[in-house]
Amino acid sequence: MNDATTRDGRAAGGPLRKWGELTRILAIRNLKIRYKGSALGFFWSLLTPAATILMYAVFARILKFGGGGGYLPFLVTGIVVWGFTAGTLNDSLHAIAGNSNLVKKVYFPRAILPLSTTLANAVNFLLTLVPLLLYLALAGHLRLGRAYWLVPAVALHFALALGISYLVSTLNVFFRDTQHAVGIGQLAWFFLTPVFYYPAMQVSAAPLPDAWRGLVYLNPMTGILAMYRRGLIGDELVPGPESLAAWGAPASAAPTAWWLAASAASVALVFLLGLFALRRGDRSFGDVL
Amino acid sequence: MDEDWAIDVSHVTKRFRLAGSARSLKTAVLDALRGRRGRVFAALDDVTFRVRRGETLGLIGANGAGKSTLLSIVAGTMRPTGGAARTRGTVSSLLELGAGFHPDLTGRENVMLYGAIMGIPRETMRARFDAIVEFAGLRDFIEEPVRFYSSGMYVRLGFAVAVQVDPDVLLVDEVLAVGDAEFQRKCLDKMDEFRRAGKSMVLISHDINTIRRVSDRIAHLSHGRLVGLGDADSVVQGYQAESMGALAAAAGAREWGTGEMRFTKVELVDPATGAAFPDRAVVAGDRAVVRLRWHADKRVERPVCGFSIARASDGAVLFGSNTQIAGREIPFAEGDGGLDLELDLSNLAAGDWALSFALHGADHEKNYHRLENRLLLRLTASRWFDGLARLPATWSEPAP
Structure with missing residues (x-):
């Protein structure tokens, strides 16, 4: 078989350094191409979320929705965080299929393609955090007392994005239906995630027995988003009895924070699934592309 | 000698599934349910050979004989259905010159990208950069997106970067058909230089004269089988007979x-x-x-x-x-x-x-x-005119 030992006989500094360089260049390429030819370039990564925040702020004021002052920071945090997931999901469709010329031409670990796509989106995500933090600070909603929650949030979020990227980029090589399915799936996922509604609403509306309401955290984004909001705006990690009461759910329906482990477990599952798909697909990328 | 190989192709077989190759989820699911697996086409059938270090192997055969598939398998971009292909050292392939270039990136960015794909450290690529630009003759255009390159410039940069990454094994698929005469000569010179440096090459060309000139040995593929392997004269004769036979059948x-x-x-x-x-x-x-x-x-x-x-x-x-x-x-x-x-x-x-x-x-x-x-x-003699035949034509000064 084409094992790595014979392929990189002259790997200067080992495979990590060798392929790390390729990953870096491809990620930069993805970023460069995104804004190639536009005058403002990467500033769009800052402008887009800033404009989004501004628009929500203006319309929330005009239409008087969202009730208390806490809704807008809650919403835009969700939107910016969701943006990384959605962006990676969409870009990953073409991570391998769109690089067929490279894949057919030279051998290199195919995992680099979705990895660099995810990295490019992660860099973009970090940029979008700048206007978010700025807004939260200016609006007086930034609560960094429990910022340590951002560590598992970012780690899980990146692992999830990478797993999805592996999965989606591979599937789209073999089944071109993937891109259509992803469009619908993404919308469904968005509604299943408490981006624009409160987690308490989801927990109280979930058609589950009280002891099992924590199952909503099987959606990895539910848990990840909760950690981000905990770290950034000091929201409660899981909806407590008071929050639930506002939506008519009994105190017994309050899930424990341990349910967040379900989110972490599903991240691991998605990641392994993606890794498995990529390894299976790697055998015949060259035939299909 | 047996130990001194650069490429080892051992019983390589490659089959492609034809009809119903799962392009849509629906057909894939339906085929799986019906137990239908599609027609199978054997592109390569039990091909075995070795290329020694420093040796140049020419690969000839009719269209569809499996030459490019074989080269893809050696390059590692395709996996054999059966058997194994191994290489020693870094492999650079010119399967399609400049195919890996991204149109929106500049010449420089593409060169660095290609180097990274080949696993060449950045500093090394920087050091070789000038030589690449020089060889391609693109000094004035290297900061332009390759989108604006002519096809000739594209190919020149592709060849320049592929040879300048200094591989141990170079795979060349029908690239000498492109580019002008001067560039072709440069390519041939480069190949000679490669041979002298003890590198191994496998090349595909329909131009038998080029193949003869460059190759130490020639392998002849016919319908996925290796039907000839040896010195140029004996193998080329078999190939000519085959291709003329096909021609005779076509001419009727x-x-x-x-x-x-x-x-x-x-x-x-x-x-x-x-x-x-x-x-x-x-x-x-x-x-x-x-x-x-x-x-x-x-x-x-x-x-x-x-x-x-x-x-x-x-x-x-x-x-x-x-x-x-x-x-x-x-x-x-x-x-x-x-x-x-x-x-x-x-x-x-x-x-x-x-x-x-x-x-x-x-x-x-x-x-x-x-x-x-x-x-x-x-x-086969080369002619110094365009078209099918020469007509008497003379030039003269206009009458005063």
Whole structure:
């Protein structure tokens, strides 16, 4: 078989350094191409979320929705965080299929393609955090007392994005239906995630027995988003009895924070699934592309 | 010697699934349910060979013989269905020159990207950058997006970067067909340099002369099988025979006529040696002689012997003549007779040509014997003109 030992006989500094360089260049390429030819370039990564925040702020004021002052920071945090997931999901469709010329031409670990796509989106995500933090600070909603929650949030979020990227980029090589399915799936996922509604609403509306309401955290984004909001705006990690009461759910329906482990477990599952798909697909990328 | 290999291809088989190759989820699911797996096409069938370190192997074969598939497997971009292909050292492939370039990135960015794909450290690539630009002759354009490059510039940069990454094994697929004469010469020089440096190469080309010039050994693939492997002369002969055979089948030799008079021999002769060529001949020189012999059971008055030469690919007749036109009347034929026809081929473009012959009456009413596409000629000598044939053309100063 084409094992790595014979392929990189002259790997200067080992495979990590060798392929790390390729990953870096491809990620930069993805970023460069995104804004190639536009005058403002990467500033769009800052402008887009800033404009989004501004628009929500203006319309929330005009239409008087969202009730208390806490809704807008809650919403835009969700939107910016969701943006990384959605962006990676969409870009990953073409991570391998769109690089067929490279894949057919030279051998290199195919995992680099979705990895660099995810990295490019992660860099973009970090940029979008700048206007978010700025807004939260200016609006007086930034609560960094429990910022340590951002560590598992970012780690899980990146692992999830990478797993999805592996999965989606591979599937789209073999089944071109993937891109259509992803469009619908993404919308469904968005509604299943408490981006624009409160987690308490989801927990109280979930058609589950009280002891099992924590199952909503099987959606990895539910848990990840909760950690981000905990770290950034000091929201409660899981909806407590008071929050639930506002939506008519009994105190017994309050899930424990341990349910967040379900989110972490599903991240691991998605990641392994993606890794498995990529390894299976790697055998015949060259035939299909 | 056995240990000193750079490429080891061992019993490599590659099968592709044809119909129902799962492009949509629906068909994939339906096929799986019906237990249908699609038709299978064997692109490579049990191919085994080794390329020694420092050796250049030429790969020849008809279109669809599996040459590119084999090269992809050696490059590692495709996996064999059975068997294994191993390489030692870094492999650089010119499967499609510049194919990996991204149109929106500049020449410089693409060069660095290619280096990274080949696993070359950044500092090394930086050091080689000037040499690459120099070789490609693109100093003024290297900061432009390659979108604005002409196809020639694209290919030049592709070749330059692929050879400058300094691989141990270089795989070249039909790249010498592109680029101008000067660039081709540069490429050939580079290949020679490679050989001298003890690197291994596998190259595909339809240009047999190039293959002969560059290769130490030649491998001949036919329908996915390795049918010849060895020194240039013996293998190329087999390949020529195969490709001319395919050509003959395509050109469609046909024979008809009333039979009062018949050709008994139509033979192509090398004018230099007097030796007969086979019916399908490769002619390197400028002259050929056709020996025509016939027989008439009963006396035939004023027969005419004619010939025509047509392009083998589409049958377009380029030239035709006969004894009547040429003013060499044959008063009668009875028993055995014949003529020799000497052809000056120097005005004919290189390529494949089919010769047809006819015996007919002076009034063109009766066709005694017609042999269509009887002989196939492959002209290999290079010509210094454009098009199919040379016409007399002279230049002069305008009249004052």
